[in-house]
Amino acid sequence: MAATAELFEEPFDVDEYIERLAWRTPGGGSKGGAEAFDPKRLLEEFVNHIEELKMLDERIQRRVEKLEQQCQKEAKEFARKVQELQKSNQIAFQHFQELDEHISYVATKVCHLGDQLEGVNTPRQRAVEAQKLMKYFNEFLDGELKSDVFTNPEKIKEAADIIQKLHLIAQELPFDRISSTGYSHCVDVYIKQCQEGSYFRNDLFEDTAALCQRVNKEVREVFSSPENVMAKLIQNIFEIKLQSFIRDRLEECKKSDAEEYLKNLYDLYTRTTSLASKLAEFDLGTDKQTFLAKMIKGIFISYLENYIEIETGYLKNRSSMVLQRYYDSKNHQKRSYGSGGIQDLKERIRQRTNLPLGPSIDTHGETFLSQEVVVNLLQETRQAFERCHRLSDSSDLPKNAFRIFTILVEYLCVEHIDYALEIGLAAIPSTDSKTGSLYFLDVVQQANTIFHLFDKQFNDHLMPLLSSSPKLTECLQKKKEVIEQMEVKLDTGIDRTLNCMIGHMKHILSVEQKKTDFKPEDENNVLIQYTNACVKVCGYVRKQVEKNRNSMDGKNVDTVLTEFGVRFHRLIHEHLQQYTYSSMGGMLAICDVAEYRKCAKEFKIPLVLQLFDTLHALCNLLVVAPDNLKQVCSGEHLTNLDKNILHAFVQLRSDYRSARLGRHFS
Numbered sequence: 028m029a030a031t032a033e034l035f036e037e038p039f040d041v042d043e044y045i046e047r048l049a050w051r052t053p054g055g056g057s058k059g060g061a062e063a064f065d066p067k068r069l070l071e072e073f074v075n076h077i078e079e080l081k082m083l084d085e086r087i088q089r090r091v092e093k094l095e096q097q098c099q100k101e102a103k104e105f106a107r108k109v110q111e112l113q114k115s116n117q118i119a120f121q122h123f124q125e126l127d128e129h130i131s132y133v134a135t136k137v138c139h140l141g142d143q144l145e146g147v148n149t150p151r152q153r154a155v156e157a158q159k160l161m162k163y164f165n166e167f168l169d170g171e172l173k174s175d176v177f178t179n180p181e182k183i184k185e186a187a188d189i190i191q192k193l194h195l196i197a198q199e200l201p202f203d204r205i206s207s208t209g210y211s212h213c214v215d216v217y218i219k220q221c222q223e224g225s226y227f228r229n230d231l232f233e234d235t236a237a238l239c240q241r242v243n244k245e246v247r248e249v250f251s252s253p254e255n256v257m258a259k260l261i262q263n264i265f266e267i268k269l270q271s272f273i274r275d276r277l278e279e280c281k282k283s284d285a286e287e288y289l290k291n292l293y294d295l296y297t298r299t300t301s302l303a304s305k306l307a308e309f310d311l312g313t314d315k316q317t318f319l320a321k322m323i324k325g326i327f328i329s330y331l332e333n334y335i336e337i338e339t340g341y342l343k344n345r346s347s348m349v350l351q352r353y354y355d356s357k358n359h360q361k362r363s364y365g366s367g368g369i370q371d372l373k374e375r376i377r378q379r380t381n382l383p384l385g386p387s388i389d390t391h392g393e394t395f396l397s398q399e400v401v402v403n404l405l406q407e408t409r410q411a412f413e414r415c416h417r418l419s420d421s422s423d424l425p426k427n428a429f430r431i432f433t434i435l436v437e438y439l440c441v442e443h444i445d446y447a448l449e450i451g452l453a454a455i456p457s458t459d460s461k462t463g464s465l466y467f468l469d470v471v472q473q474a475n476t477i478f479h480l481f482d483k484q485f486n487d488h489l490m491p492l493l494s495s496s497p498k499l500t501e502c503l504q505k506k507k508e509v510i511e512q513m514e515v516k517l518d519t520g521i522d523r524t525l526n527c528m529i530g531h532m533k534h535i536l537s538v539e540q541k542k543t544d545f546k547p548e549d550e551n552n553v554l555i556q557y558t559n560a561c562v563k564v565c566g567y568v569r570k571q572v573e574k575n576r577n578s579m580d581g582k583n584v585d586t587v588l589t590e591f592g593v594r595f596h597r598l599i600h601e602h603l604q605q606y607t608y609s610s611m612g613g614m615l616a617i618c619d620v621a622e623y624r625k626c627a628k629e630f631k632i633p634l635v636l637q638l639f640d641t642l643h644a645l646c647n648l649l650v651v652a653p654d655n656l657k658q659v660c661s662g663e664h665l666t667n668l669d670k671n672i673l674h675a676f677v678q679l680r681s682d683y684r685s686a687r688l689g690r691h692f693s
Contacts, residue, residue, distance in 0.1 A: 560619075
C-alpha cells in the first residue's frame with residue numbers, strides 16, 4: 028500500500044491503518060490461518076512502509092517550508108503595502124486638515140463679511156425708515172398730508188402704524204435724552220455728596236460700613252436701579268478711599284520695617300475682607316461675591332504677589348536675632364559643629380562607639396536651652412502661620428506654610444536644640460572622671476519640654492493648613508527626620524552620662540573600699556553593718572535616680588532607669604569579685620548588698636530588683652557552712668544560674684582551699 032498524504036486525512040484511525048496494512052500484506056493477515064502467517068514478511072513490509080512514511084514526511088516538510096517562506100514573503104509584501112497605504116492615508120489626512128482649516132478660514136471670512144454687510148445694511152435701513160418718519164412728521168407739522176399712505180383709505184392700517192410711531196417719538200425723545208445723561212450725572216453727584224462728612228472717625232472701615240448702611244434705604248427709595256447705584260458707590264469707595272488709605276499705610280513701612288509692614292498688611296487685609304462681608308448683605312446685583320472679591324484683589328494684588336518672600340525673609344532675620352541675643356546674654360560665642368569631612372567621621376564614630384571625641388568643655392552648668400527663646404520663636408512662627416493662612420492664595424497655601432515650617436525647624440530644632448545637644452555631648456566628662464556630672468540630664472529635660480511645645484504648634488497651627496495637601500507627607504517626613512536625629516544624640520548623651528555615673532561610683536568604691544573590710548584582722552571586734560563605701564555609693568545612686576525621674580518623661584524614665592540599674596548591678600557584682608572574704612567579711616558583704624538592694628527598690632524596676640536579689644543570694648555562698656553549700660546553690664534565686672558563676676563566688680572564700688570547697692563543683 029503506497030503511502031500518500033490523502034491516507035492521513037481526518038478522520039484518521041491509527042489502529043485501522045495498521046490493520047489495513049497488515050491485511051494487504053501476503054502472510055500478514057488472518058487469511059489462511061496460523062500456517063499462512065509470515066511474521067518476517069510482515070516485519071519487512073512494516074520496515075518498508077516506515078521508510079515510505081519518512082520519505083512522505085520529508086516531502087510534506089519541504090512543502091510546508093516552501094509554503095511558510097511563501098507566506099512570509101507575502102506577509103512582508105502585505106506589510107509594505109499597508110505601510111504605503113498608511114503613509115498615503117496620513118498624507119490624505121494632512122490634506123484634509125489643511126482643507127478643513129481653509130474651509131474654516133473661508134467660513135470665518137464669509138461670516139465676517141456678512142457681519143460687515145449686516146452692520147452696514149441695518150443702519151442704512153434704519154436711516155431710510157427714520158427719513159420716512161421725518162418726512163411724515165414734517166407733513167403733520169405743515170398740516171398738509173400729501174403721502175399716499177394718509178390719503179388712500181385702503182392703507183389706513185399702515186397710516187395708523189406710522190402715526191403710533193410718531194406719537195412715541197414725540198413723547199419719548201426728550202425723556203430718553205434726560206434719562207441717558209441726567210440720570211447718570213445724578214448718580215455720580217449723589218455718590219460724591221453722600222460721602223461728604225461721613226468719615227469723621229479715625230476708623231475708615233467702620234465709617235464705610237455705617238455710610239453704606241445709612242444710604243442703602245435712600246437709594247432704594249430714590250433710584251430705579253438701586254443695586255447698580257450701591258455697587259457703584261462701593262466701587263468708588265474701594266478704588267479711591269480704601270486704596271489710597273491702604274497704600275499710604277503700607278508704602279511708608281514696606282522698605283524700612285518688615286515687621287510693621289506684615290502686621291499692617293495682615294490687619295488691613297483682614298479688616299477689608301470683614302468689611303466686604305458686611306457689604307455683601309446689600310443688594311449689589313447678581314454676583315456680589317465675585318464683585319467684592321474683585322475689589323479686594325484690585326487693592327492688594329501688588330502686595331500679595333511677593334508676600335511670602337517678605338514673610339520668610341523677616342522670619343529668618345527675626346529668628347536669627349532672637350538666638351544671637353540669647354547667646355550674647357550668656358557671653359557665649361557659638362561653636363561650629365558643621366557637617367562634612369572630619370566632623371561627619373567623628374559623628375559616625377561617636378554613634379557607633381559612644382566614645383567622647385576631643386576634650387570635654389566646661390559649660391558651668393549652662394544648658395544653652397531657653398524656654399523664653401523657644402516661646403519667642405514659636406510665637407513669631409505662629410503669627411507667620413496666621414498671616415500665611417489669611418494672605419496666601421489657596422493654591423499657594425501648602426507650599427508657603429511648608430517654607431515657614433522649614434525655617435522653624437532650622438532655627439529652633441537645628442540652631443538651638445541640636446546645637447545645645449552638641450554642646451551637652453561635648454561637656455560630658457570621660458568615664459574615668461572623678462566627678463559624676465549629670466549636666467546632660469538637664470539638657471535632656473529642657474529638650475523634651477521644648478520639643479513638646481514644638482510638636483503642639485505643629486499639630487495646632489501647621490496641620491490645619493496642610494490637611495488635604497501632598498505637602499503634609501513632606502512635613503511629617505521632615506519632622507520625623509528631625510526627631511530621629513535628636514533622639515540619636517539624646518541616646519548617645521544619656522548613655523555616656525550613665526557611663527560617667529558608673530565611673531564615678533567606681534571611683535568611690537576604689538577610694539573608700541578597703542581590703543580589710545571583708546577580711547578583718549580581728550574577727551571578734553567587728554561591728555556588723557554596711558561599709559562606708561556602700562553608704563556613699565547608695566547616697567550617690569539615690570540622687571541619680573531622682574535626677575533621672577525629673578529629667579525624663581513617659582516610658583523613657585523606665586528605659587533609662589533599667590539601663591542604669593543593670594549597669595549598677597554589674598559594677599557591684601564585679602566589685603565584689605575583687606576581694607577575698609572571711610566568714611565575718613562575708614557577713615559585711617551581705618550587709619552591703621542588702622543596702623544596695625534597698626537602693627535598687629527605689630528604681631521601681633522589677634528586673635533591677637531581681638538582679639540584686641540574685642546577688643544577695645550569691646553573697647550567702649560566702650558564709651554558708653560547707654556542708655550546706657549544695658543546698659544553698661539549689662535555692663530559688665541560684666538554681667538557674669550557671670555553675671561557673673556559683674563556683675566563682677565560692678572561690679572568693681578564704682577557706683576555699685582548706686575546706687576543699689571545689690569538690691562541690693567538680
